[in-house]
Amino acid sequence: xxxxxxxxxxxxxxxxxxxxxxxxxxxxxxxxxxxxxxxxxxxxxxxxxxxxxxxxxxxxxxxxxxxxxxxxxxxxxxxxxxxxxxxxxxxxxxxxxxxxxxxxxxxxxxxxxxxxxxxxxxxxxxxxxxxxxxxxxxxxxxxxxxxxxxxxxxxxxxxxxxxxxxxxxxxxxxxxxxxxxxxxxxxxxxxxxxxxxxxxxxxxxxxxxxxxxxxxxxxxxxxxxxxxxxxxxxxxxxxxxxxxxxxxxxxxxxxxxxxxxxxxxxxxxxxxxxxxxxxxxxxxxxxxxxxxxxxxxxxxxxxxxxxxxxxxxxxxxxxxxxxxxxxxxxxxxxxxxxxxxxxxxxxxxxxxxxxxxxx
Amino acid sequence: xxxxxxxxxxxxxxxxxxxxxxxxxxxxxxxxxxxxxxxxxxxxxxxxxxxxxxxxxxxxxxxxxxxxxxxxxxxxxxxxxxxxxxxxxxxxxxxxxxxxxxxxxxxxxxxxxxxxxxxxxxxxxxxxxxxxxxxxxxxxxxxxxxxxxxxxxxxxxxxxxxxxxxxxxxxxxxxxxxxxxxxxxxxxxxxxxxxxxxxxxxxxxxxxxxxxxxxxxxxxxxxxxxxxxxxxxxxxxxxxxxxxxxxxxxxxxxxxxxxxxxxxxxxxxxxxxxxxxxxxxxxxxxxxxxxxxxxxxxxxxxxxxxxxxxx
Numbered sequence: 001x002x003x004x005x006x007x008x009x010x011x012x013x014x015x016x017x018x019x020x021x022x023x024x025x026x027x028x029x030x031x032x033x034x035x036x037x038x039x040x041x042x043x044x045x046x047x048x049x050x051x052x053x054x055x056x057x058x059x060x061x062x063x064x065x066x067x068x069x070x071x072x073x074x075x076x077x078x079x080x081x082x083x084x085x086x087x088x089x090x091x092x093x094x095x096x097x098x099x100x101x102x103x104x105x106x107x108x109x110x111x112x113x114x115x116x117x118x119x120x121x122x123x124x125x126x127x128x129x130x131x132x133x134x135x136x137x138x139x140x141x142x143x144x145x146x147x148x149x150x151x152x153x154x155x156x157x158x159x160x161x162x163x164x165x166x167x168x169x170x171x172x173x174x175x176x177x178x179x180x181x182x183x184x185x186x187x188x189x190x191x192x193x194x195x196x197x198x199x200x201x202x203x204x205x206x207x208x209x210x211x212x213x214x215x216x217x218x219x220x221x222x223x224x225x226x227x228x229x230x231x232x233x234x235x236x237x238x239x240x241x242x243x244x245x246x247x248x249x250x251x252x253x254x255x256x257x258x259x260x261x262x263x264x265x266x267x268x269x270x271x272x273x274x275x276x277x278x279x280x281x282x283x284x285x286x287x288x289x290x291x292x293x294x295x296x297x298x299x300x301x302x303x304x305x306x307x308x309x310x311x312x313x314x315x316x317x318x319x320x321x322x323x324x325x326x327x328x329x330x331x332x333x334x335x336x337x338x339x340x341x342x343x344x345x346x347x348x349x350x351x352x353x354x355x356x357x358x359x
Numbered sequence: 360x361x362x363x364x365x366x367x368x369x370x371x372x373x374x375x376x377x378x379x380x381x382x383x384x385x386x387x388x389x390x391x392x393x394x395x396x397x398x399x400x401x402x403x404x405x406x407x408x409x410x411x412x413x414x415x416x417x418x419x420x421x422x423x424x425x426x427x428x429x430x431x432x433x434x435x436x437x438x439x440x441x442x443x444x445x446x447x448x449x450x451x452x453x454x455x456x457x458x459x460x461x462x463x464x465x466x467x468x469x470x471x472x473x474x475x476x477x478x479x480x481x482x483x484x485x486x487x488x489x490x491x492x493x494x495x496x497x498x499x500x501x502x503x504x505x506x507x508x509x510x511x512x513x514x515x516x517x518x519x520x521x522x523x524x525x526x527x528x529x530x531x532x533x534x535x536x537x538x539x540x541x542x543x544x545x546x547x548x549x550x551x552x553x554x555x556x557x558x559x560x561x562x563x564x565x566x567x568x569x570x571x572x573x574x575x576x577x578x579x580x581x582x583x584x585x586x587x588x589x590x591x592x593x594x595x596x597x598x599x600x601x602x603x604x605x606x607x608x609x610x611x612x613x614x615x616x617x618x619x620x621x622x623x624x625x626x627x628x629x630x631x632x633x634x635x636x637x638x639x640x641x642x643x644x645x646x647x648x649x650x651x652x653x654x655x656x657x658x659x660x661x662x663x664x665x666x667x668x669x670x
Contacts, residue, residue, distance in 0.1 A: 018507030022516075026523050137393070141648035143599055145606050146622055146640030149629045157630050293512035300515065301603055305626065315515075316607055319522035331519045335511045 004350065008343055017069075019335045023328045024068050028061065075194070077332070078325035080318075087329035090314060092197050095333065096205035097171065097310035101299045102292075104230030109238035109295075110288055116238075117245020117284075122272070124250065132242060139239030144298040148232035148305035155228060166228050169307040171206060173225075176218045178209045185212050229306045233298040237291035244287040248280040282353055289345030296334055387660035394656020400649035408465040415459035416445075419616040422454040429632035449634045452625060453614070457635060460616040461642050467617050468646050471532060471601045472594035478536035480590055483543030484582070490544065491551030492574050502548065505541035513538040514600050521609045528617070531610035535600050539593055546589055550582040584661045591654035595647045602643050618643045 035048040035057075043051070052058045055078075056067055071078070077087035116136075120129040156168035167173065181203040182188045182196070191199060202208045206222035252258065253276055261271045300312030307313070311330055318326035388394050407414060417423060432449040433439035448457035490501040508516065520534035554560060555578055563577050602619030604610035606626075611617035613624065618639040625635035 014503070015507060015510050018503070019510055022507055022511070023519070026519055029523055137651060138644065138648060141595065141599075141644050141651055143602050143606070143619070143622070143640060143643050143647075145603065145626075146636065146643065149622070149626055149636050150640065153629050153633050153636070297512045297514035297603075300518070301606070304607065315518065319518065319607075319609065322522075324522075327519060327522050331511070331515060334515050338512055339510050 001347075001350070005343075005347055008346060012339060012343065015339060016336065019332060019339070020069060020072060021065070023331050023335075024065055026331075027324050027328055028064075072332070075197070077329035080323055080326050082318075082321045082323045082326075087325050088197060089200060090326060091311075091329060091333055092200035093204045094309060094311050094314045094330075096201060096208070097308055098296075098299050098303070098312065100205060100207060100226060101229055101233060101302070101308065101310060102295050104226050105232075105234035105237070105295050105298065106288075106292075107234075108230050109234035109241055109291070112234075113238045113241030114245050114284065117242040118249065118277075120242065120246040121249035121253065129246075133246070136239040136243045139235050142235065144232055144236060145301045145305050147235055148229065148302045151228045151232055152306070167225055168228065171222065171225055171308055172218065173221050176215075176221055178203055178206065179213060181209065181212055229299075229302045229308060232305070233295060233302045236294055236298065237288075240287055240291055240294075241284065245280070245284050248283040249276060252276045252280045278352070282349060285345060285348055285352065289342055292341040293338055296338060384660045388656055391656040391659055393652040394660070397649050397652025397654075397656060400645055401653055404465055404469065404646055404649060407462060408469050411462050411466055415456075415462040417456035417459040419455065419460045419463040420614040423450070423456060424454075426450050426454050426456075428452055428454060429628055429635060431632070432634055448638045449632070451621070451635055452628060452632075455614075457621075457638060460621060461618070461638055463616040464618045464621070464639065464642060465646070467611070467615070468598050468601075468643070471528075471535075472598045472646075472650065475532050475536040475539065475597040475601070476590050476593045478532075479539035479593065480543050480586055482536075483540040484547045484579075484586065486540070487544035487547030487549075488551060488574060488579060488582075491548035492555060492570075492578065498548075501544065505544050508538065508541045511538070513596075514603060517600060517604065518607070518609065521604060526609045526612070528605075528611040528615065531601055531604040535597050535604070539597065542589060542593065543586065546585055547579070547582045550585065551578055554578055554581050588654060588658045588661060591650055591657055595650035595654065598643065598647055598650070 035043055035051050039047060039051060049058075056064055059067070075088055077091070079086055080090060083090075116132045120132045123129055152168035155164065155166040159165050172178075180199070182191055182199040186199070188195075188199075202212070207219060210216065210219040210222060258271060258276055261275045262268075266275075299310065300315060302308075303310040303312035304316055311334065315327060315330045317323075318330065426444065426446070427450065429452055430446065430450050433443050433446050435441055435445050439445065446456050446458065448461060451457050451460070486501050486505075490498040511519075516538045517531070517534040520537060521530050524530035524533065551574075560573060560577050563573055568577065601610055602617075602622070605617050605619030606623040608623060611620045613620065621639040622636055622643075625632070625639075629636045
């Protein structure tokens with residue numbers, strides 16, 4: 001098993017190199033002089049030369065690529081042209097929000113999706129089944145940002161004053177704020193490098209930060225703000241997972257060994273969960289893995305709707321400000337997360353189905 | 360007295376009289392329930408797109424005089440006073456009739472879906488065909504490139520490409536078309552690999568068919584069915600992605616009546632004028648739903664191997 005994981009990780013190296021090549025190329029394809037594009041029309045020649053030297057743009061393309069690879073491997077994704085911050089720092093601040101949102105959406109879509117799919121398969125052609133499947137078809141067709149806006153309208157305006165009111169935007173209610181864990185909890189001054197990245201990352205997560213500082217009202221508030229965005233992001237995956245669970249379980253339930261299990265008098269619940277569901281899981285897990293892409297893209301769109309300080313808002317701000325190092329950095333990070341999730345899915349196959357050979 | 364033996368007459372099935380596979384698939388498609396709904400929605404959509412100037416009461420881009428900004432829908436049949444002008448979906452922030460804009464938006468959405476996916480099928484199909492047919496290092500180079508492109512969530516790669524090309528509808532379409540290429544390249548390559556060693560291909564080769572003729576007349580037609588199925592479902596995704604790019608301000612530019620852009624422009628009005636967000640979103644949803652249902656139906660009718668796999 002460990003060998004398998006290591007081999008798969010090694011196979012990822014060329015893909016990672018490819019991802020870097022693509023992000024590198026994309027920025028080199030910007031039409032026009034990069035100096036004019038990034039510094040604006042009024043940049044002087046001297047400023048341009050300094051800029052090119054600073055970013056190594058005066059070298060040949062292959063040399064630039066090798067230098068870029070070297071920087072990325074050492075955790076240097078450049079500096080934001082707009083704010084002068086290190087891109088790595090911006091990522092550490094923004095990524096936790098998106099991860100929390102993605103996990104929230106994934107929990108929502110898998111639990112409810114598998115449950116609805118199960119019910120639909122067991123009560124095939126019942127009213128529940130028909131309604132779930134119509135709902136699933138409509139669910140995959142909704143634009144996620146539209147669903148977010150509609151949820152905000154219903155839960156923040158129509159249900160205002162009821163216990164069902166849910167805040168429509170922001171990460172925390174006003175008055176609550178994150179504290180840097182490095183100084184408050186660990187009493188560390190002036191950390192650099194990887195520890196700094198990890199500590200910034202952790203203190204930017206509302207959930208981790210509030211637990212570490214023992215502020216449980218903030219934890220509750222943070223989770224409360226996460227509900228609507230998670231439901232919005234999770235709806236399309238929910239629909240896909242429900243459909244996949246249903247069809248996969250129906251296929252398994254039609255097989256001979258299920259009839260045998262029933263014929264020997266096993267309780268239906270046992271047949272369903274011990275015999276059928278386990279085998280039906282493999283396509284379901286595949287779909288959950290495939291939907292990670294949808295979750296990440298959905299998170300990017302939904303963050304702008306709910307004004308959440310995550311990767312998506314940073315990416316959109318970076319694009320509108322033509323801040324290419326930021327766009328490049330976030331694209332790399334998202335692609336790497338996507339690739340890693342797919343690896344986890346592959347590994348979990350092997351765990352669920354002993355017939356799948358690891359080599 | 361010999362017993363009267365009567366031979367029961369059984370209906371004789373003429374097994375030689377078969378319908379062609381195409382007719383059979385068509386029959387399955389017409390009977391498919393979700394395909395029926397999908398074709399119905401799609402038919403309405405196409406009619407609306409064709410007759411948009413006749414259906415829309417106002418021009419979709421010019422602001423109207425003497426209307427209130429963001430006024431809610433006013434429908435005479437539902438009790439709106441007759442002395443007010445009728446605006447079925449209300450008016451938007453720029454004094455325009457929302458209904459007319461939604462109607463004209465259907466044209467754009469259909470064009471977006473068809474052009475991006477045709478582009479992706481053409482380029483992806485050619486790449487996949489050459490990779491699968493020629494094999495060797497070319498196959499490796501093409502398919503590893505496709506693998507890398509698929510390592511990005513497609514919408515994010517499209518966003519990154521648009522950020523470089525600059526915002527605009529054409530650039531957004533190019534980006535969406537480009538990120539859709541790998542799906543079709545893989546699909547065509549897989550089909551080619553599965554048939555290129557079959558006997559009928561070898562027979563054609565032995566008869567002296569050229570490589571081009573083998574590839575385009577003998578092998579590629581096998582890829583047609585899966586391409587149509589994937590393409591129909593791909594149109595649905597392309598329309599959603601294009602709407603998303605426009606929503607973020609990276610696609611169509613004002614005052615184009617594009618549904619995603621309409622949502623993006625009016626998203627801050629959601630609390631005081633929810634109709635401005637509601638109707639364009641429903642339009643996107645119904646269009647995408649139509650293509651999804653038709654695609655599902657086609658998959659079940661045309662490609663029996665894929666039946667039941669609702670991915």
